[in-house]
Amino acid sequence: MSHIITLSDFIMERQAEFPGSSGELSRILNDISIASKIVARDVRRAGLVDHILGSHGDMNVQGEEQQKLDVVADNQFIRVFESSGEICGIASEENDDFLAFTSERAQSGKYIVLFDPLDGSSNIDCNVSIGTIFSIYKRVSQKGSPATLEDMLQKGTRQVAAGYVLYGSSTMLVYTTGHGVNGFTLDPSIGEFCLSHPNMRMPEMGRIYAMNEGNIHECEQGVKDYISFCQEVQADGRPYSGRYIGSLVADFHRNLIKGGIYIYPVTNQSPKGKLRLLYECNPLAFIAEQAGGMATNGTERILDLEPHQLHQRCGFFTGSKNMMEKAMNCLETAR
Ligand code: AHG
Ligand code: MN
Ligand code: MN
Ligand code: MN
Numbered sequence: 001m002s003h004i005i006t007l008s009d010f011i012m013e014r015q016a017e018f019p020g021s022s023g024e025l026s027r028i029l030n031d032i033s034i035a036s037k038i039v040a041r042d043v044r045r046a047g048l049v050d051h052i053l054g055s056h057g058d059m060n061v062q063g064e065e066q067q068k069l070d071v072v073a074d075n076q077f078i079r080v081f082e083s084s085g086e087i088c089g090i091a092s093e094e095n096d097d098f099l100a101f102t103s104e105r106a107q108s109g110k111y112i113v114l115f116d117p118l119d120g121s122s123n124i125d126c127n128v129s130i131g132t133i134f135s136i137y138k139r140v141s142q143k144g145s146p147a148t149l150e151d152m153l154q155k156g157t158r159q160v161a162a163g164y165v166l167y168g169s170s171t172m173l174v175y176t177t178g179h180g181v182n183g184f185t186l187d188p189s190i191g192e193f194c195l196s197h198p199n200m201r202m203p204e205m206g207r208i209y210a211m212n213e214g215n216i217h218e219c220e221q222g223v224k225d226y227i228s229f230c231q232e233v234q235a236d237g238r239p240y241s242g243r244y245i246g247s248l249v250a251d252f253h254r255n256l257i258k259g260g261i262y263i264y265p266v267t268n269q270s271p272k273g274k275l276r277l278l279y280e281c282n283p284l285a286f287i288a289e290q291a292g293g294m295a296t297n298g299t300e301r302i303l304d305l306e307p308h309q310l311h312q313r314c315g316f317f318t319g320s321k322n323m324m325e326k327a328m329n330c331l332e333t334a335r
Helices: 007-017 024-044 068-082 121-126 213-218 221-231 248-258 277-290 321-334
Strands: 055-059 065-067 087-092 111-119 130-138 161-167 171-176 181-187 192-197 208-211 261-264 294-296 316-319
Touching (some): 024 171, 065 068, 065 121, 068 087, 068 111, 068 130, 087 277, 111 121, 111 277, 121 130, 130 277, 208 221, 221 321, 261 321
Parallel strands (some): 087 111
Antiparallel strands (some): 055 065, 111 130
8 A cells, every 4th residue: 555644744744844834834724624524524414414404594794595504614614713723813705704813822823714614505405516715824913912804805925825625526625835736635434634636737728618607698708709719629629518516616626637717707797706805716816826727807817916805706717727828818809
């Protein structure tokens, strides 16, 4: 049997590669892996226990009907972050406002986490892959005081780490600290994430496009042109394949492995876009770039966008470099 490297081993090894690093970030990544194992366990029992499937009965700040699992996952991650000692505050898709932790221990933490606790909510009840997305920043406010809104509203380029967990046919954790992207698969028999996808690279070219094409008539001309191009017969004699799971994490992960493009543009009905800059686009953009791919809002690099509000939305295009270049070219030409 080949040598098994667990996520904890890997994090410790990497920590040793960066002299001066004090281990705080490593502890946060370990905390995230613990929370995600608990959520993965809950996801695996969906349908068997009452508190997992179905609507929670409330609307969240995004105007979406909250699912029970949105709330279960949100609470689970917050509980772990609050007791971490490294994290002074968080913001999540499911909470109206950010949370500044009140304990002295938490306030001595240097980091904040922004996250989408459960991505792909609409897929929970039908047993389709869902995920969690996270993004970690150093606080800009004074250590020892409560976290501030300014801590939360930092540009994507300032992320110190980002990642996602995919509760799919297996559970995977994929993350970057700005030194490449690595993927770990949860071995349920030992309860450990094990290195399964070292140094992940997004193929420069792919043949999969992912978009909710129900919105096509609501999109700008350049998007229509690019989707028409995808449907044309290509050099290999076939059009590109359309694949749209409707869970961003799962669509992104497939494209990361196989090569492809994901498109959720601004539309007439959602002129600011649907996906959230802080919890969805920034972390995935960081991973895409670290794996050799690209991410834009159709005009600018996602990581350069200035956040003004916690729940800010934006158009999102991400994927293989060559496909992204072609898509951006279509947008520019049609404008
Ligand atoms: P969330 O479940 O966290 O609210 O995110 C939903 C997002 C994303 O996961 C998905 O790709 C997209 O919304 C699907 O939107 P449509 O149903 O409009 O295609
Ligand atoms: Mn939601
Ligand atoms: Mn989401
Ligand atoms: Mn969500």
